[in-house]
Amino acid sequence: MLLREQLNGVLDALQTVLLGKEEPLRLALTCLLARGHLLIEDLPGMGKTTLAHALAHVTGLSDTRVQFTSDMLPADILGVSIFEPSDSRFRFHPGPVFTQLLLADEINRTTPKTQSALLEAMEEGQVSVDGERHALPTPFFVIATQNPSSQYGTFPLPESQLDRFLMRITLGYPAASVERELLKSGGTRHRIEDLPRCLTPEELVSAQQACEQVHASDSLIDYVQRLLQFTRDHAEFSYGMSPRGGLALLRCARCWAWLSGRDHVVPEDVQAVLAAVVTHRVRAADDVASREGDRLTARLLEEVDVLG
Amino acid sequence: MKGQQISRSAVMWQLLACVLVSLPHLSWLPAWIPVLLMLTLGARVMMHLGRWSLPSRTLKLVLVVAATLGLIFSFGQQAGPETMVALLVVSMALKLIEIYRRRDALVLIYVAFFVLGTAFLFSSSVWTALYALAALVVVLAALLSIHQRDGVSALQTLRRVLLLAAPALPLMVLLFLVFPRLEPLWSVTLDSGGATTGLSDTLSPGDVSQLAQSDELAFRVTFDAEPPVPAERYWRVLVLDRFDGRQWSRSPQRERLRQEKLEPLGGEVRYEVVLEPSQRPWLVALDQPLAVPDWAAVKPGRTLEAREPVERRVRYTLVSHRRYRLQPMLTQQERAHYLQLPERGNGEARALARQWLAQAGGDSAAFIALMLNYYNQSFTYTLSPGRLLGDRIDRFLMESQQGYCEHFASASAFMLRSVGIPARVVTGYQGGEWNPHQSYLQVRQYDAHAWVEAWQEGRGWVRIDPTAAVAPERIESSADVFLRSVDSGQVASRALQTGWLLGLRQRYDAFNFAWQRWVLNYEGEQEHLLRDWLGGLDYWRVAAFLLLPGGLVLVGLSMRQWMARTLRRGDPVEAALIGFQQRAGACFSRRQPQQSLSAWIHSDLVPHWPEAADELMQLAELDNARRYRYGAQDDQDQAILALTRRLAKQLPRRTRVV
Numbered sequence: 001m002l003l004r005e006q007l008n009g010v011l012d013a014l015q016t017v018l019l020g021k022e023e024p025l026r027l028a029l030t031c032l033l034a035r036g037h038l039l040i041e042d043l044p045g046m047g048k049t050t051l052a053h054a055l056a057h058v059t060g061l062s063d064t065r066v067q068f069t070s071d072m073l074p075a076d077i078l079g080v081s082i083f084e085p086s087d088s089r090f091r092f093h094p095g096p097v098f099t100q101l102l103l104a105d106e107i108n109r110t111t112p113k114t115q116s117a118l119l120e121a122m123e124e125g126q127v128s129v130d131g132e133r134h135a136l137p138t139p140f141f142v143i144a145t146q147n148p149s150s151q152y153g154t155f156p157l158p159e160s161q162l163d164r165f166l167m168r169i170t171l172g173y174p175a176a177s178v179e180r181e182l183l184k185s186g187g188t189r190h191r192i193e194d195l196p197r198c199l200t201p202e203e204l205v206s207a208q209q210a211c212e213q214v215h216a217s218d219s220l221i222d223y224v225q226r227l228l229q230f231t232r233d234h235a236e237f238s239y240g241m242s243p244r245g246g247l248a249l250l251r252c253a254r255c256w257a258w259l260s261g262r263d264h265v266v267p268e269d270v271q272a273v274l275a276a277v278v279t280h281r282v283r284a285a286d287d288v289a290s291r292e293g294d295r296l297t298a299r300l301l302e303e304v305d306v307l308g
Numbered sequence: 309m310k311g312q313q314i315s316r317s318a319v320m321w322q323l324l325a326c327v328l329v330s331l332p333h334l335s336w337l338p339a340w341i342p343v344l345l346m347l348t349l350g351a352r353v354m355m356h357l358g359r360w361s362l363p364s365r366t367l368k369l370v371l372v373v374a375a376t377l378g379l380i381f382s383f384g385q386q387a388g389p390e391t392m393v394a395l396l397v398v399s400m401a402l403k404l405i406e407i408y409r410r411r412d413a414l415v416l417i418y419v420a421f422f423v424l425g426t427a428f429l430f431s432s433s434v435w436t437a438l439y440a441l442a443a444l445v446v447v448l449a450a451l452l453s454i455h456q457r458d459g460v461s462a463l464q465t466l467r468r469v470l471l472l473a474a475p476a477l478p479l480m481v482l483l484f485l486v487f488p489r490l491e492p493l494w495s496v497t498l499d500s501g502g503a504t505t506g507l508s509d510t511l512s513p514g515d516v517s518q519l520a521q522s523d524e525l526a527f528r529v530t531f532d533a534e535p536p537v538p539a540e541r542y543w544r545v546l547v548l549d550r551f552d553g554r555q556w557s558r559s560p561q562r563e564r565l566r567q568e569k570l571e572p573l574g575g576e577v578r579y580e581v582v583l584e585p586s587q588r589p590w591l592v593a594l595d596q597p598l599a600v601p602d603w604a605a606v607k608p609g610r611t612l613e614a615r616e617p618v619e620r621r622v623r624y625t626l627v628s629h630r631r632y633r634l635q636p637m638l639t640q641q642e643r644a645h646y647l648q649l650p651e652r653g654n655g656e657a658r659a660l661a662r663q664w665l666a667q668a669g670g671d672s673a674a675f676i677a678l679m680l681n682y683y684n685q686s687f688t689y690t691l692s693p694g695r696l697l698g699d700r701i702d703r704f705l706m707e708s709q710q711g712y713c714e715h716f717a718s719a720s721a722f723m724l725r726s727v728g729i730p731a732r733v734v735t736g737y738q739g740g741e742w743n744p745h746q747s748y749l750q751v752r753q754y755d756a757h758a759w760v761e762a763w764q765e766g767r768g769w770v771r772i773d774p775t776a777a778v779a780p781e782r783i784e785s786s787a788d789v790f791l792r793s794v795d796s797g798q799v800a801s802r803a804l805q806t807g808w809l810l811g812l813r814q815r816y817d818a819f820n821f822a823w824q825r826w827v828l829n830y831e832g833e834q835e836h837l838l839r840d841w842l843g844g845l846d847y848w849r850v851a852a853f854l855l856l857p858g859g860l861v862l863v864g865l866s867m868r869q870w871m872a873r874t875l876r877r878g879d880p881v882e883a884a885l886i887g888f889q890q891r892a893g894a895c896f897s898r899r900q901p902q903q904s905l906s907a908w909i910h911s912d913l914v915p916h917w918p919e920a921a922d923e924l925m926q927l928a929e930l931d932n933a934r935r936y937r938y939g940a941q942d943d944q945d946q947a948i949l950a951l952t953r954r955l956a957k958q959l960p961r962r963t964r965v966v
Contacts, residue, residue, distance in 0.1 A: 219935040264937040267904040305901040 003207045007033070007259060009198040013058045017191055018047050020178035024169050026259065027276045028055065028143075032204070033211050033255040036166020036248065037122050037142040039107075039280065046171045048145040052103040054192050059199045061100035061141065068110040070153070074117035078127045079134070092129060097121050100137050100201060104144040108154040115157060118142070119164045139204055159283070166248050167273070168280040207258075214254040215264040223267055223306055224250055227274070230304050231282055237296060238283040245281045252277050267306045274301055314413050314454050317462070319356050321450035322416060323349055326404065328443040329420045330397055332427035332436065338382040341394060344375065345401040352404045363405050371402055393426045413454045420447050434823045445469055482857060485837065506586045507735050511548050511758060512555035513700055516735070517691045517712040522753040525584050526737060527592055528821055529749040532578040538739050539783050540630055542595040542759070542771065543751065545736040547609030551725070553650040554700065556718060556733045565608040565642060568635040568769075570596060575630030582623045582825060589614045592736060592751075594628040595771065601625075609732065610634065621824060634769040638730060646730035646763065654722060656702040661723035672729045672764050679720060680777040687711070689779035713782075716774035717758040730763035734771075738783060745818035881945045885931065888952040895959050906932045920958055927951045 007029065014025045028051060031038045040048045049065070056063030066077060079095035096102065097118065107115060121127050122142050127134045144165065147154065162168070174182060199207075216224075224246060232240030250265075252273040257265045278300065279293035314322075330337075330345055354360040363371075375398045383391040400419045407413050424443055427436055448469045449462075456465070506526065508515065527543075535541075550559035577594060591604055591612040600606055601624040604614045614622070638646075661675075664682075668674030688710035696703040701719045704711055711719075717733050724731035738757035740749040759773040776783045842849040885905065893899055896916050899908040906928035914921050930948050934940055 215937065217936045217939060266906075266932060266936050267902075268907060271902060301902050303901055306904045306907075 039165040039168040056101040063101040064099040065103040107144040108146040167276040318453035325450040329424040348404040510557040519756040543737040548733040571633040572629035573631040654701040
């Protein structure tokens, strides 16, 4: 109970810096609880960086920010082994990836080579440099941001790489009233330092473990399976969702249910996380640019019967 | 293909089944058939272990030709059931070596079933039945095992077989009770050990005493009322009316005699005889029967004879009168017939008879009394009278003076005839052992007896038993007891029958009798039973009775199938919820697919139906808990059912709110 209140405290604190963005913030927190990585897709200046900083601050995670550019090399992220003349051997100098919360800004600006180096580290929780393995700290949470890929000079992430992100969310423009408030207060950056530290990393880990205990009944599993099956049976989906996508959906629904104060998952939990989990994993058959995920997700939501 | 192959345990069951079903036939099969079976069993094991490969087409052909020749050689032209059974066993043995797929195994097992059934052609004892039952379980296990995986233990297989066979039991009983016993199919029995002992239609000295060595069962009798006392238990079988100086026999002219006239005088006894197969047509009857079964006839001399030799156990009911007058008048021809004697021989006996007749003053009754008195003085009744040479009756009367019943009967009839009193020898059984456990009389071959009937003016044929004069204890107790008392050495086989062993044997025999009477010879009972049950034996009644149970079973099965199909849609709670959802949906707004039931209730029903808000929320809560939290629980299910029922009743009658 206490843990859950603390997490809700995190949510409240975040809302003070990102006004009127309860849902994306809750999703981001869900993603963190589900030990997944988050992809925020939005135009510059929408508060992506603020979200990452604030999240790191209130959860007490160490954070590093990496601004991705097109001339970046894998070693710039992972780290490098350097020969030390003093003791005549190579020593590994860890890169910025060795942190608990990594903000990878504009990940689609860099080359696929560098992208995949990061994604590999995300997937495996460790880094291999010169045949030596270096474990990443736990918890390890990546928030990557990217601008919509229609912008010039980007390398859009392929499906297989998108799949590594548990969720993809957008923040979107603030509501008019909220924006007025924002304009009046004159930005938020300085206020992040004032946020309370609501959680220790250890508490975060136990919260993550608590989420895994949330009960998912047979009826609910059936519903999730019907959702997956729907993406495979209907022609407007270019390809169906993978079992990994299904597992991700269920994991997120568990965390959402836990955050909502339940010890069991209900279909509404699944529906709440559905768009964030599914949209970047499906593509319409006639959609080369992968712009239509929202429409497909909406169909999925509307047409799959909760009760079977 | 792989799925059709047979598991290791299935092969073992098959081999065991083959051995068990063949065992009952071992005693009469030509030796080469069991040998062939053992060889193919061995070959099967070797093939199964992978040491040998499956036989080639040529080898199989050679085996088939050899086995066919063997059958022809062994059985020749004989086309009896034995040949057929031998053919079945041989084909089963040959099939063993080419089992590869499930289909082959099925053929083998079906043949095994059939071979098992043929065991009853040769023996129908209760032991055979028990054995067949045990073997049946094994064959069923073999059948079952080819449908199950390897690794099911033998015990488990047996348990499954019993479980599967149990429902067939009532059907079996029903079929036993009502299935018509179709002739001749039903009556094929080959008790091939049938070198039966029994009375023959001739009587020479030593014949009956030989029978006394045999404790084989002759017949059993149950009485409607009290059984007659032992001294009155004279079971007539044959009348011997011709003497050739050595032996008594039935004369060919006897068929020309007229039927004898019987005047019953009382002492009525009603009884039922179960006669063991004797391979002879004649039947036993208590002295003297009135009516006869319609498949038998009364012969001159008032003996009963069936139209066919008795080859299987028969059962018939008779009424006898113990006091009667038989044939009060004799024609000249009849008198001559019953006075027939050889011209010469046994002069001393004739002389003795003449002397007695003179002494009796020509009165036949007095003559008989003298004769019996003579026996009573110095004669010995024994099973081992020694050999008599020459004029046997003279030697018996004058010298050895010891004999068994046939000696006395033969001598008495001879002497009666020699002085002009019509006489005849009657053979049959006397006495019997009373079995208290099933209340029946059991007569064995050692109860065989011979006595004399003499014709007296006005009284007709009168039974005279010289044995009663010599050894009255033979007549008054059973032959068994008597023989044990006089000749213990002769009857060693029965020496054990004392005390509790006797009781045990009687119980066993009673059990056997019940088995034969109620199980094997059930036909007669069947008719009574059906008549009682159905109140008649009209065709429509029997047909309805036979068709009804099967029809009921079929209806039951189809009902179950139908129920299963409708129930598959979901449990009753789900059905109630769906029903409620449809009715409430028609009233308010339908549930959208993405809405869970509780979400729909909260968003669409509660706002528009505030009167039922509490119950609706309760239903939503219950459904949520059932579906997503705790799973189905009985009390919760009941609550849901009650709520949906109540809510459905309260549904407002108004059109859909937009």
